Amino acid sequence: MKKILLTTLNSRFTHTSIALRYLYANLKELQDDAMILEFSINDAVQNIAEKLLAHKPEIIGIGVYIWNVSYVSELIHLLKKVSPNTKIILGGPEVSHEPFRVNLDSADFIIQGEGDIAFYELCVAILNNSATQRVIKMSLPSLKNIALPYRFYTDDDIKNRYIYVEASRGCPFECEFCLSSMDEKVRAFDLNVLLEEFELLWQRGARNFKFIDRTFNLNIKTANRLLDFFLEKKPPYFAHFEVVPDHFPDSLKAKISLFPEGALQLEIGIQTLNSEIAANISRPLKLEKIKENIKFLQDETNAHMHLDLIVGLPGETLESFGANLDELVRLSNSEIQIGILKKLSGTYINRHDIECKMIYSDIPPYDVLQTSTLSFEDIQIMKRFSRFWDLTYNSGNFKQSVKLIWQEQSVFERFYDFSAWIYSQTDSTWKISLQRLGELLFTYLCEIKGVNTEFVAKTMLEDMMKLKGRAVAHYLKKYADNLNINNKKGTSGFNKRQQ
Structure with missing residues (x-):
């Protein structure tokens, strides 16, 4: 059991929180009674609360960011319902500046600014029953006085x-x-x-x-x-x-x-x-x-x-x-x-x-x-534009094929048209498989843009077959046969860009 838990909800599993490790590194004599527990926004909030409270902590420090603030609000609600005496300290960008646009009123303390040293001092005060100030506004600490987090x-x-x-x-x-x-x-x-x-x-x-x-x-x-x-x-x-x-x-x-x-x-x-x-x-x-x-x-x-x-x-x-x-x-x-x-x-x-x-x-x-x-409509269109740009241009899955959308014309204007067309086919920007996305790109280039079908197929096959183990998509199979490209068994679909 630990008296002090340090936690946050990262935006994905592969991320780590350097902030929690700074806090832990600077806890001095309280370090033995402290523990870091990280989660992601994909974890169920009730499960997070259960895992935190299993340690029966006296203090829980939570890092609050734009990607997790709504989840943290729900987490605080649960923690206070089940364990009202556990003191909750919030820190991070979402509580360092007002106005707060998510309800965080149930938290006991808020540290605004760099909390490397302030968190330790507040924990000492809480454990000694001498903490009185709910919102602590920090001046910038000297970096010479901060213990580094990297060994943690x-x-x-x-x-x-x-x-x-x-x-x-x-x-x-x-x-x-x-x-x-x-x-x-x-x-x-x-x-x-x-x-x-x-x-x-x-x-x-x-x-x-x-x-x-x-x-x-x-x-x-x-x-x-x-x-x-x-x-x-x-x-x-x-x-x-x-x-x-x-x-x-x-x-x-x-x-x-x-x-x-x-x-x-x-x-x-x-x-x-x-x-x-x-x-x-x-x-x-x-x-x-x-x-x-x-x-x-x-x-x-x-x-x-x-x-x-x-x-x-x-x-x-x-x-x-x-x-x-x-x-x-x-x-x-x-x-x-x-x-x-x-x-x-x-x-x-x-x-x-x-x-x-x-x-x-x-x-x-x-x-x-x-x-x-x-207009609102313009920005909605550009949100979709951004998403389809990520899926096609940024992903690297269609490195040369996507350029056929604009060729020597305006990138923005031609991709704007493509974005509108693909949205008309999917009515969504999410849960579009890479296989489906490739087929839509192929259809758009050949049928809407009128680019030579065999040239499009050859370009897409060159994009898709650069890595070993790829399988030829069904809509390109006959073109692959004509170009003597063997269907390679292994992972089907396309390469996913490492994030």
């Missing part, structure tokens, strides 16, 4: 899940849609100590490192040393960094170009290429430098790029967004993640509400529903 990833975590790490906290930019803009000061951990911890993780078998720093390449000296850490290792491994798109000096480019294929992923938050819209949301946009860097990464490195665009920014039209997408596809073959603007509590995006007639949902994930330049 289990062997099972290392074997089966992503290991989240960070070299710094904070962001110097003021993008109005982002919570990181609330903490303008960038603070760095002691790099020598950090690299020692990473080496221990590596020796234990860790090979998937996802850095959560908002501006990995802001400090080039630090970035180069971190890249050196991985370059000195023998592949295979996977390192993910979120980078500033306009800041790639030659020393950094030289390092990035040395990574083998599949080892390095760079998440690049473009969001918009429209200078007027970028200025409107206080986002720096050095357009020519961004294009130059994307072209370098595309042409001269093996890095996998993950480029982000947002639908629904104040003042942006479908035409402007379409121009952004067309330009990114022209610059790179990389994954382009199309997101819908969200209004997070505490961000400054609300200053546009009246002028740009911004209407948002009050239900997580708090996405935009309508603007002065985009």
Whole structure:
């Protein structure tokens, strides 16, 4: 039995919570009486409550995020019904800024801000019956005083899940849609100590490192040393960094170009290429430098790029967004993640509400529903566009086939038409098998677009048969026979992209 439980609901099983491990690492003498129990949003809430209460805890600390806040509200309700004396402490982004848009009133305490040290102090007060302040607003703690969390990833975590790490906290930019803009000061951990911890993780078998720093390449000296850490290792491994798109000096480019294929992923938050819209949301946009860097990464490195665009920014039209997408596809073959603007509590995006007639949902994930330049119908269409883009373009299952939708024309306009057509056939964006999706793409290209059937079949077969063990889809069987492509027994359908 443990007095203190640390828990959260991750968005999927392969994720881990670095926040819980920070809290555990800093519990000092209370550590022996504490335990981390992680779940995912796919777990039944009543089962989660049962597993937590089986330990008869005095305190349960819960990390609350946009993807789990509704489930946490239900979990608190259950915990308090069954075990009203158990003290519940909430922390995380969804409780650090008001207004709260989900009912969390049943919680006993809330820590707003970085709770690495505050959680320990509150637990001591609770166990001594001296805790009186329900909402604790934290100032930024010195990173020198925080114990690092990395030794508290289990062997099972290392074997089966992503290991989240960070070299710094904070962001110097003021993008109005982002919570990181609330903490303008960038603070760095002691790099020598950090690299020692990473080496221990590596020796234990860790090979998937996802850095959560908002501006990995802001400090080039630090970035180069971190890249050196991985370059000195023998592949295979996977390192993910979120980078500033306009800041790639030659020393950094030289390092990035040395990574083998599949080892390095760079998440690049473009969001918009429209200078007027970028200025409107206080986002720096050095357009020519961004294009130059994307072209370098595309042409001269093996890095996998993950480029982000947002639908629904104040003042942006479908035409402007379409121009952004067309330009990114022209610059790179990389994954382009199309997101819908969200209004997070505490961000400054609300200053546009009246002028740009911004209407948002009050239900997580708090996405935009309508603007002065985009109707509700427009945004619904773009949500479907985004989903079908993920299934076809981003998935990698139709790498060359999907390009036949637009060929030399506007990517946005032609995929917009395809998205509308496929939705008319399915009336859904979910639970469409990859086999069915491929057949719909084949039908659209041949019957709606009028592309030569044998050419479409040949292109799709080349996409599908790149990996051994694939089976030829039934609608392509006769074309495979004509092209002397043998039906390969094994897994049927298509390759699913690793998330």
